[in-house]
Amino acid sequence: xxxxxxxxxxxxxxxxxxxxxxxxxxxxxxxxxxxxxxxxxxxxxxxxxxxxxxxxxxxxxxxxxxxxxxxxxxxxxxxxxxxxxxxxxxxxxxxxxxxxxxxxxxxxxxxxxxxxxxxxxxxxxxxxxxxxxxxxxxxxxxxxxxxxxxxxxxxxxxxxxxxxxxxxxxxxxxxxxxxxxxxxxxxxxxxxxxxxxxxxxxxxxxxxxxxxxxxxxxxxxxxxxxxxxxxxxxxxxxxxxxxxxxxxxxxxxxxxxxxxxxxxxxxxxxxxxxxxxxxxxxxxxxxxxxxxxxxxxxxxxxxxxxxxxxxxxxxxxxxxxxxxxxxxxxxxxxxxxxxxxxxxxxxxxxxxxxxxxxxxxxxxxxxxxxxxxxxxxxxxxxxxxxxxxxxxxxxxxxxxxxxxxxxxxxxxxxxxxxxxxxxxxxxxxxxxxxxxxxxxxxxxxxxxxxxx
Amino acid sequence: xxxxxxxxxxxxxxxxxxxxxxxxxxxxxxxxxxxxxxxxxxxxxxxxxxxxxxxxxxxxxxxxxxxxxxxxxxxxxxxxxxxxxxxxxxxxxxxxxxxxxxxxxxxxxxxxxxxxxxxxxxxxxxxxxxxxxxxxxxxxxxxxxxxxxxxxxxxxxxxxxxxxxxxxxxxxxxxxxxxxxxxxxxxxxxxxxxxxxxxxxxxxxxxxxxxxxxxxxxxxxxxxxxxxxxxxxxxxxxxxxxxxxxxxxxxxxxxxxxxxxxxxxxxxxxxxxxxxxxxxxxxxxxxxxxxxxxxxxxxxxxxxxxxxxxxxxxxxxxxxxxxxxxxxxxxxxxxxxxxxxxxxxxxxxxxxxxxxxxxx
Numbered sequence: 043x044x045x046x047x048x049x050x051x052x053x054x055x056x057x058x059x060x061x062x063x064x065x066x067x068x069x070x071x072x073x074x075x076x077x078x079x080x081x082x083x084x085x086x087x088x089x090x091x092x093x094x095x096x097x098x099x100x101x102x103x104x105x106x107x108x109x110x111x112x113x114x115x116x117x118x119x120x121x122x123x124x125x126x127x128x129x130x131x132x133x134x135x136x137x138x139x140x141x142x143x144x145x146x147x148x149x150x151x152x153x154x155x156x157x158x159x160x161x162x163x164x165x166x167x168x169x170x171x172x173x174x175x176x177x178x179x180x181x182x183x184x185x186x187x188x189x190x191x192x193x194x195x196x197x198x199x200x201x202x203x204x205x206x207x208x209x210x211x212x213x214x215x216x217x218x219x220x221x222x223x224x225x226x227x228x229x230x231x232x233x234x235x236x237x238x239x240x241x242x243x244x245x246x247x248x249x250x251x252x253x254x255x256x257x258x259x260x261x262x263x264x265x266x267x268x269x270x271x272x273x274x275x276x277x278x279x280x281x282x283x284x285x286x287x288x289x290x291x292x293x294x295x296x297x298x299x300x301x302x303x304x305x306x307x308x309x310x311x312x313x314x315x316x317x318x319x320x321x322x323x324x325x326x327x328x329x330x331x332x333x334x335x336x337x338x339x340x341x342x343x344x345x346x347x348x349x350x351x352x353x354x355x356x357x358x359x360x361x362x363x364x365x366x367x368x369x370x371x372x373x374x375x376x377x378x379x380x381x382x383x384x385x386x387x388x389x390x391x392x393x394x395x396x397x398x399x400x401x402x403x404x405x406x407x408x409x410x411x412x413x414x415x416x417x418x419x420x421x422x423x424x425x426x427x428x429x430x431x432x433x434x435x436x437x438x439x440x441x442x443x444x445x446x447x448x449x450x451x452x453x454x455x456x457x458x459x460x461x462x463x464x465x466x467x468x469x470x471x472x473x474x475x476x477x478x479x480x481x482x483x484x485x486x487x488x489x490x491x492x493x494x
Numbered sequence: 495x496x497x498x499x500x501x502x503x504x505x506x507x508x509x510x511x512x513x514x515x516x517x518x519x520x521x522x523x524x525x526x527x528x529x530x531x532x533x534x535x536x537x538x539x540x541x542x543x544x545x546x547x548x549x550x551x552x553x554x555x556x557x558x559x560x561x562x563x564x565x566x567x568x569x570x571x572x573x574x575x576x577x578x579x580x581x582x583x584x585x586x587x588x589x590x591x592x593x594x595x596x597x598x599x600x601x602x603x604x605x606x607x608x609x610x611x612x613x614x615x616x617x618x619x620x621x622x623x624x625x626x627x628x629x630x631x632x633x634x635x636x637x638x639x640x641x642x643x644x645x646x647x648x649x650x651x652x653x654x655x656x657x658x659x660x661x662x663x664x665x666x667x668x669x670x671x672x673x674x675x676x677x678x679x680x681x682x683x684x685x686x687x688x689x690x691x692x693x694x695x696x697x698x699x700x701x702x703x704x705x706x707x708x709x710x711x712x713x714x715x716x717x718x719x720x721x722x723x724x725x726x727x728x729x730x731x732x733x734x735x736x737x738x739x740x741x742x743x744x745x746x747x748x749x750x751x752x753x754x755x756x757x758x759x760x761x762x763x764x765x766x767x768x769x770x771x772x773x774x775x776x777x778x779x780x781x782x783x784x785x786x787x788x789x790x791x792x793x794x795x796x797x798x799x800x801x802x803x804x805x806x807x808x809x810x811x812x813x814x815x816x817x818x819x820x821x822x823x824x825x826x827x828x829x830x831x832x833x834x835x836x837x838x839x840x841x842x843x844x845x846x847x848x849x850x851x852x853x854x
Binding site for chain 1: 498514517518521522524525526527532535536539540542543546547550558559560561562563565566569571572573574575576577578579580582583584585587620621622623701702703704705707714718728730752753754755776777778779780781782784785790794795796798799
């Protein structure tokens with residue numbers, strides 16, 4: 043039975059109620075004031091209390107999706123490992139495991155709704171079983187004659203994907219890609235979209251980015267209001283080997299998680315979707331552990347990610363039992379993963395970072411210290427809320443200004459507009475990519491990476 | 495009382511202890527029959543259990559600061575924050591490539607026709623902070639202004655010689671070889687960058703843990719610097735190749751294995767490549783030392799989509815036997831010699847034009 047299954051959570055609640063009922067029922071039998079009776083009472087109370095705690099944990103985990111499965115909680119999962127050593131990685135870097143997940147902007151709900159309403163509010167696993175995909179409609183571009191629902195053109199598409207890293211051999215499942223409605227519109231049929239890579243905290247499931255952070259719904263709303271420009275959102279679990287806490291690190295002689303996000307994921311996206319290759323076309327965003335990942339990836343790979351948003355992130359990893367050894371016992375390599383050390387000892391990278399925190403958060407002083415160390419050509423931006431904690435409510439409030447900030451730093455997808463209509467749109471149709479770009483690369487070139 | 499205060503934890507802890515003692519002590523009084531007694535038991539147990547759950551929540555919330563206040567917990571906090579931009583003085587950008595000298599490359603023999611340009615440069619890595627002296631050969635007909643033309647592939651030659659006194663000679667010899675091959679039509683136009691393999695202590699183009707970041711220089715800074723100054727292929731097109739001599743061979747293979755997103759091909763002398771040349775800097779970490787062994791990488795990591803050329807068949811050739819698709823390894827044959835420039839450049843040209851053709 044799945045860890046986050048509703049029936050499992052209900053089972054634990056029933057067990058807790060039964061524990062309480064048993065105690066009430068057995069109560070008179072241990073009512074004497076002998077030591078043995080008192081010991082049995084204590085045992086009964088402890089047992090029913092333990093069942094209540096388990097029910098609470100199961101319910102909280104089921105709701106917030108800290109651990110999505112038993113293997114994520116206890117280990118022993120086979121799906122996410124570097125088992126491909128010495129062999130060729132999967133020829134298809136991205137496998138779409140479910141589609142048609144919504145969300146319909148303006149529905150007032152952060153929950154995804156399917157285009158036809160039938161599959162609304164079902165957990166993501168449901169779609170994988172019950173809904174098969176017209177993959178060509180998503181990957182090859184819009185085939186406007188048929189096969190593509192009108193909903194995709196007006197609401198976009200949310201896909202559940204498994205990403206296989208060619209370079210690192212890491213495979214990460216149950217991640218999500220949101221394609222904006224413009225992706226399917228004729229004017230954008232040849233446009234390459236900027237990409238925002240969004241990373242969860244630890245432990246977590248990528249679905250949290252859809253459900254609690256409401257990233258696709260928020261982005262769709264802001265695009266509809268004209269506040270941000272359309273982008274592709276790749277929503278991923280920052281942990282690729284749960285229950286291990288890998289902190290987006292290339293572990294010496296171990297999992298190469300940093301390279302997976304910095305090299306494999308961009309490559310996989312570029313081979314599958316019409317997205318921009320790098321630099322001003324890519325940004326990374328994350329909360330909590332994902333915030334650390336976002337800041338680190340941007341600082342280590344500024345030619346790949348030109349901007350990062352770290353929401354309630356920290357800037358130096360504390361290794362512990364959850365992480366195991368991340369640095370191979372090298373203090374020098376540990377320092378390289380400490381972003382304060384990097385800012386003090388290495389040249390500042392050419393990236394912009396928005397660091398958010400709240401005055402009530404433990405990470406607030408550390409965030410200020412990080413921002414103080416930033417120096418050109420790196421640029422630091424801060425957003426500090428007066429109230430709020432380390433939770434989705436806070437991050438959800440920080441998201442709209444954060445996305446607007448990101449949108450100003452991303453090279454936009456350029457729609458094909460008939461010459462006479464450019465003025466009617468009220469803004470230049472063909473803003474030069476180089477204006478926001480970092481290098482001299484010709485990013486509008488057709489497929490920029492080889493397929494061999 | 496604040497949600498994250500010590501007072502709340504103390505009150506709940508004292509309350510839970512008191513309730514537990516009370517329930518244990520008053521147990522016999524609630525042991526009677528009748529619905530009221532049963533309801534009283536349920537109430538006593540439920541209050542105790544909820545107090546303990548509340549205590550657990552308060553302790554966990556305090557340590558992880560999930561919710562900072564009661565209003566935060568009940569979702570009453572609204573409003574967002576303003577984004578404040580940091581104030582910075584204008585930064586002095588260092589030119590990624592400083593050209594300190596330039597000379598014409600001429601074909602040998604009659605006429606001495608001009609066949610490209612050899613520049614003496616210093617390449618500055620913005621990210622690594624390393625500056626490397628080097629040479630850049632630009633083929634005949636190259637012009638940075640011709641933006642419309644297709645960007646040229648690049649081969650990075652990493653050689654111990656490039657850092658030595660004999661460097662100008664070897665750079666001239668190398669660019670002359672490239673010019674001859676191109677003039678004969680055996681090699682398409684490409685940019686050749688010549689760099690030393692040594693940066694400080696490291697000789698393997700590796701990041702010294704907590705020290706000089708040579709891997710960052712070669713894998714990230716170099717393609718970016720060349721791409722921002724010359725009409726060179728973007729690293730993401732995989733139209734970059736590496737060529738290494740006796741000490742640069744480790745660099746070439748190491749970079750191809752770890753940055754296959756940029757480098758599609760590497761040509762190097764045969765060898766075991768079980769450790770970087772020189773002393774090697776692995777920060778006291780046996781794991782870092784292990785992954786510095788390139789044969790270990792080949793055995794324990796996925797095969798990279800690269801082509802590797804060995805200059806000759808050596809005694810032990812682990813590379814040839816370990817490579818499996820999508821990695822391809824081949825050798826030039828015994829007569830090739832230790833530094834068969836022309837043949838290696840021809841092979842690289844074929845590999846790069848193939849990867850170029852494949853992507854249409």
